Amino acid sequence: MNLVALMLADSRFPGGGHAHSGGLEEAVARRLVTDEGTLAPFLLGRLRTAGALGAVFAAAATRAADAPGRYAELDAELDARTPSPAQRAASRAQGRRAARAARRAWPSPALAGLLRATPRPHHPIVVGVLVGDPFEAAQTVAYHAVTGPATGAVRLLGLDPFGVNAVLARLADEIDAVARAAADHAGTAPVDLPAPASPGLDLLAEAHDRHHREEVRLFVS
Secondary structure (H helix, E strand, O other): OOHHHHHHHOOOOOOOHHHOOOOHHHHHHOOOOOOHHHHHHHHHHHHHHHHHHHHHHHHHHOOHHHOOOHHHHHHHHHHHOOOOHHHHHHHHHHHHHHHHHHHHHOOOHHHHHHHHHOOOOOHHHHHHHHHOOHHHHHHHHHHHHHHHHHHHHHHHHOOOHHHHHHHHHOOHHHHHHHHHHHHOOOOOOHHHOOOOOOHHHHHHHHHHHHHHHHOOOOOOO
16 A cells, blocks of 8 residues: 555545544444444445445546546535535545645645536545556545544443454455446546435434534534
8 A cells, every 4th residue: 555545544634534523423322332342343334335336436526637627526426425514524524634734745636626626526546546556546435434433432332442443354355345446437427427326324424414514413414
């Protein structure tokens, strides 16, 4: 994995990921996730749906600079595949933060072109442009899709960090499988990209957004 991908996957990268739980906070509030045993299927489900969707768009974004207008198309198609306004807002917030940091760390014509086409890009598209390699970009986004909720579980439930990291480690083959499948679509037209759905996560995101407006929550999403 190249250095850019490693830094983007690092929780210390100032991309704003620490503020988002990927639906985990609402799942904990509803007692859908209570321990390592219930965290594991939650993470796997998120990886195979929201994670797979983001990975596909990250892979496609690595090739977008070659086609005029492709960035705007990708952005619009990812919007269309994300029915939850709260999830769209979370993706754009993280994308904006990642792009802000990247303009200092890795300025490039591709990044500048993306931000001209869509000043508030979705996070997977930013990752794809920055990483450049379809598999590694998809792998970074797939990994990010589960590490955010996993970190949230430690903070919200007081779970043993060693145990939570063991849960993550057991997802390694699944993460790579999602990334390989996504990389196969690097050259696919945006309109034809897959759209794995996650209605449960959409509902959790909308519920969390309503509750976040009414009371203090640890995470934005």
